[in-house]
Amino acid sequence: MIGCYDFCGHYEWTFEWLREQGGHDLVLDYWENAIYRQSQTHATALILQKGFDGMREYWGHTLEHEAAGYAATEAPGVYRIDMHQCPSKGFLIRNGLVQFHDYCDHCMGWIGPLMRDAGFVIDHEHNHAGQCWWEIRSTSDQSAASSTGELAGDADVRLRPDWQTPAIDHYNRAIHPDDKRPLP
Amino acid sequence: MNSESTSLPYTDTKPVGASDFYFAFNATFRFIEQRIGTEGLRRYWRDLGTRYYAPVAERWKASSLSAVAAHWRDFFKAEPGAEVEVEQTESEVVLHVRTCPIIKHLRDNKRDIMSVFCQHCYFVSEAIAAPAGLCARVSGGNGSCTQRFGAALPPQDLEVIASCASHVSTSSPLTFES
Numbered sequence: 001m002i003g004c005y006d007f008c009g010h011y012e013w014t015f016e017w018l019r020e021q022g023g024h025d026l027v028l029d030y031w032e033n034a035i036y037r038q039s040q041t042h043a044t045a046l047i048l049q050k051g052f053d054g055m056r057e058y059w060g061h062t063l064e065h066e067a068a069g070y071a072a073t074e075a076p077g078v079y080r081i082d083m084h085q086c087p088s089k090g091f092l093i094r095n096g097l098v099q100f101h102d103y104c105d106h107c108m109g110w111i112g113p114l115m116r117d118a119g120f121v122i123d124h125e126h127n128h129a130g131q132c133w134w135e136i137r138s139t140s141d142q143s144a145a146s147s148t149g150e151l152a153g154d155a156d157v158r159l160r161p162d163w164q165t166p167a168i169d170h171y172n173r174a175i176h177p178d179d180k181r182p183l184p
Numbered sequence: 185m186n187s188e189s190t191s192l193p194y195t196d197t198k199p200v201g202a203s204d205f206y207f208a209f210n211a212t213f214r215f216i217e218q219r220i221g222t223e224g225l226r227r228y229w230r231d232l233g234t235r236y237y238a239p240v241a242e243r244w245k246a247s248s249l250s251a252v253a254a255h256w257r258d259f260f261k262a263e264p265g266a267e268v269e270v271e272q273t274e275s276e277v278v279l280h281v282r283t284c285p286i287i288k289h290l291r292d293n294k295r296d297i298m299s300v301f302c303q304h305c306y307f308v309s310e311a312i313a314a315p316a317g318l319c320a321r322v323s324g325g326n327g328s329c330t331q332r333f334g335a336a337l338p339p340q341d342l343e344v345i346a347s348c349a350s351h352v353s354t355s356s357p358l359t360f361e362s
Contacts, residue, residue, distance in 0.1 A: 001259075001286070001304070001305045001308070001309070002209065002304065002308060003201060003259055003262060003263050004201030004202055004203060004205040004263060004264070004285075005192070005196060005200065005201035005259075005262035005263060006192070006194040006196070006201070007201060007202070007205035007208070009194045009236065010236050011205075011208065013232070013235070013236045014232075017228060017231060017232075018216075021220060021224070022219070022220075026219065029215075029219070030212075030215055033215060034208075034211040034212055034214070034215035035208060038210070038211035038214065038215070039207040039208040039210070039211035039212075040207070041207075042204070042207075042293070062202075062204065087196075087198075090197075091194075091196055094195075094196075095194045095195065097194065
């Protein structure tokens with residue numbers, strides 16, 4: 001049997017196995033059609049039906065369940081998460097597990113298509129060290145992402161002294177993992 | 185759980201895993217079967233055992249049945265809802281799985297479980313055990329089963345591993361208009 005205790009380990013390993021079998025497109029297909037459409041139907045039901053309220057309900061439950069170190073901020077028209085200690089990436093770092101070239105992409109891999117279908121876009125950055133931030137707005141809302149501290153105050157992950165790493169990935173109004181733009 | 189108090193090769197800061205991850209197991213197996221076929225799914229399970237779980241195989245090679253028993257005791261302690269007795273004799277380790285935590289969680293949440301789900305226990309464990317000169321055999325399934333680990337066991341008959349064909353059919357692939 002395989003277990004949920006080390007799920008993130010074999011999940012990450014699976015990305016690389018799929019890439020070996022069918023390339024990048026098979027990994028994207030997996031995130032959208034297996035994870036988003038099959039595994040995360042509980043998240044899908046909440047967010048498609050309830051929008052921001054569904055996001056609060058889903059992430060409030062799942063991030064507590066995974067013992068994440070995070071802050072959620074809500075303001076009119078936007079839902080923001082500051083992830084200070086990603087339980088998933090943290091597990092991989094502590095155990096020295098690196099098979100796939102960018103584990104962090106999996107979140108955009110399933111959340112991006114979900115938000116597309118629910119009528120939202122995502123501003124997001126991850127630093128590959130277990131920290132990231134997300135701002136989710138309606139597709140029709142043309143607001144830019146907040147500046148550091150503007151929405152989340154002291155909880156803004158970008159205020160951390162260890163936020164800046166050599167490889168921060170940036171997404172602007174994204175709905176797909178390949179919307180990634182590395183910061184200069 | 186820390187690495188000094190467990191025989192598990194990969195350790196987390198929380199003592200027990202998050203059961204909602206079980207949803208992804210079922211989705212992953214089904215996806216691979218649909219995209220790559222039954223042989224592809226079996227290859228995935230074998231590769232998982234041989235490659236991802238290579239550190240487990242190393243421990244079983246070094247300490248044989250005592251390491252097998254220790255692994256499964258620690259493994260099931262970290263799986264939420266598992267009710268499993270681990271029995272070690274001179275010639276084998278037997279897992280009496282009274283409540284499989286995965287099947288229970290999937291059923292409790294009305295997930296449509298793929299029919300060959302329980303075969304993963306055989307293919308993954310057999311791949312882990314082989315380098316240690318052991319084999320794994322599974323009988324039953326679909327919520328409770330018996331798993332044997334030993335050096336000289338009769339060949340696995342896949343027919344004795346129960347199908348998980350679900351009594352619910354509510355989670356066919358979601359489709360949305362884009």
